[in-house]
Amino acid sequence: xxxxxxxxxxxxxxxxxxxxxxxxxxxxxxxxxxxxxxxxxxxxxxxxxxxxxxxxxxxxxxxxxxxxxxxxxxxxxxxxxxxxxxxxxxxxxxxxxxxxxxxxxxxxxxxxxxxxxxxxxxxxxxxxxxxxxxxxxxxxxxxxxxxxxxxxxxxxxxxxxxxxxxxxxxxxxxxxxxxxxxxxxxxxxxxxxxxxxxxxxxxxxxxxxxxxxxxx
Numbered sequence: 001x002x003x004x005x006x007x008x009x010x011x012x013x014x015x016x017x018x019x020x021x022x023x024x025x026x027x028x029x030x031x032x033x034x035x036x037x038x039x040x041x042x043x044x045x046x047x048x049x050x051x052x053x054x055x056x057x058x059x060x061x062x063x064x065x066x067x068x069x070x071x072x073x074x075x076x077x078x079x080x081x082x083x084x085x086x087x088x089x090x091x092x093x094x095x096x097x098x099x100x101x102x103x104x105x106x107x108x109x110x111x112x113x114x115x116x117x118x119x120x121x122x123x124x125x126x127x128x129x130x131x132x133x134x135x136x137x138x139x140x141x142x143x144x145x146x147x148x149x150x151x152x153x154x155x156x157x158x159x160x161x162x163x164x165x166x167x168x169x170x171x172x173x174x175x176x177x178x179x180x181x182x183x184x185x186x187x188x189x190x191x192x193x194x195x196x197x198x199x200x201x202x203x204x205x206x207x208x209x210x211x212x213x214x215x216x
Contacts, residue, residue: 073214076140077103080212087130102144102211105131106193109150109206118164120172128169131210132176141180142213145170150202151189162186169208181215 081103085095094106109115111124120128135141147162147169163186170182194201 073216074101076214077101077212080134080141083134084131087134088127091127091130093127098211102213105210105212107208107210109203112169112208113165113206115152115206116161118161118168120168125172128172129176132173132178135173135178135180135212136176139179140215142215143170143173143178143180143182144211144213145173145182145184146209146211147184147186148191148205148207148209149189150205151192151196152202153189155188158188159186162188165208169210 077097081095081097084103084105088095088105092108092111094104096104096106098104107124107127111127112121113119113124114121135143145166147164147166149158149162152158163184166184166186170184173182189196189205192201192205193207194204196202196205
């Protein structure tokens with residue numbers, strides 16, 4: 001009976017998501033991120049309900065609710081990712097997903113800030129305006145702006161610098177009417193994405209990342 005309940009909820013999640021193939025792959029199988037969100041939501045809803053010793057009918061209802069919520073979250077982030085990919089084309093911004101499922105915008109130093117500066121480059125405003133436009137379509141996002149530096153200098157310099165860069169981006173988004181919750185974090189030279197031994201690599205590491213989550 002438990003298997004039937006979970007299967008029904010997962011099937012509902014897949015139906016809600018439209019079962020679209022987006023070229024993502026797990027274990028050799030194509031999947032849609034919104035469908036996966038529904039599956040996770042269904043399992044979570046069922047598991048929480050079972051933990052509360054509810055009846056079978058209540059368990060079934062909880063799983064179905066979890067499927068709806070999970071599918072909705074996945075579809076919401078899919079749409080944000082698609083829109084931002086279109087807007088960021090040719091801008092130098094990389095749009096993808098973080099391991100936690102949030103939409104990630106990686107903005108390298110070549111377009112964001114000069115070395116040792118936390119003042120936004122004039123040409124970067126146009127890119128941020130497009131990001132603000134997408135975020136202003138609704139108030140269902142939670143946003144984390146993360147700042148990074150290269151490995152030049154030490155933490156006493158790099159961490160405050162990276163925090164100031166993240167704060168500058170967050171402040172600009174707010175000035176453009178973004179009313180979603182925005183948090184900031186400066187990581188200094190942590191988590192490099194390129195080789196710090198080259199000028200090109202250091203420029204990539206001097207970056208700002210914007211992570212977009214679906215508000216719950």
